[in-house]
Amino acid sequence: DQQVKQNSPSLSVQEGRISILNCDYTNSMFDYFLWYKKYPAEGPTFLISISSIKDKNEDGRFTVFLNKSAKHLSLHIVPSQPGDSAVYFCAADADSWGKLQFGAGTQVVVTP
Amino acid sequence: DVKVTQSSRYLVKRTGEKVFLECVQDMDHENMFWYRQDPGLGLRLIYFSYDVKMKEKGDIPEGYSVSREKKERFSLILESASTNQTSMYLCASTPARRTGELFFGEGSRLTVL
Numbered sequence: 209d210q211q212v213k214q215n216s217p218s219l220s221v222q223e224g225r226i227s228i229l230n231c232d233y234t235n236s237m238f239d240y241f242l243w244y245k246k247y248p249a250e251g252p253t254f255l256i257s258i259s260s261i262k263d264k265n266e267d268g269r270f271t272v273f274l275n276k277s278a279k280h281l282s283l284h285i286v287p288s289q290p291g292d293s294a295v296y297f298c299a300a301d302a303d304s305w306g307k308l309q310f311g312a313g314t315q316v317v318v319t320p
Numbered sequence: 321d322v323k324v325t326q327s328s329r330y331l332v333k334r335t336g337e338k339v340f341l342e343c344v345q346d347m348d349h350e351n352m353f354w355y356r357q358d359p360g361l362g363l364r365l366i367y368f369s370y371d372v373k374m375k376e377k378g379d380i381p382e383g384y385s386v387s388r389e390k391k392e393r394f395s396l397i398l399e400s401a402s403t404n405q406t407s408m409y410l411c412a413s414t415p416a417r418r419t420g421e422l423f424f425g426e427g428s429r430l431t432v433l
Contacts, residue, residue: 250427251324307353
């Protein structure tokens, strides 16, 4: 049973607009959350993370929001660029060994 | 930059064959991982290792084994490949200190016929 869920398999957004990717989790022991980006034929690369003691973390165009009570996090990309077209994975960690639980991924397509 | 190198990008094997997937990292990381990626399922942890000769099962270890004889190298072994092991296999590493950030290789696409 997946503990991390990304319910939107795909998202299409116009260049310059905001992309919002959502992620839900069920395990209350998760205390660190990450987003990874993956291009075809490449391994995932780390994008941004957030500790459970925070509710927001920002890095340039990328912001992650965490709502612990709802067990929900989201990734905002503003403004979206064509190079952002990729699959985005949400991941969560509970025990500090790096054994991440991943969601199924959301394919983002940014159109000109 | 951390480099995680997977020996084979694409492999085609027959059912019942023994398959070795090799992974080498060059940043002296203690922890290494094998995941598989499947559409609609995301990445699922097969095995991980936190030290030489140490290994622990992940979420889906059935049909797989691993070997870590040297710190930089972590091998995934399919003793008798089956068609349901057709997948993208991803190796990753991370330092022992807590960061949560994994460094991934480019992946090995395995097809079992």
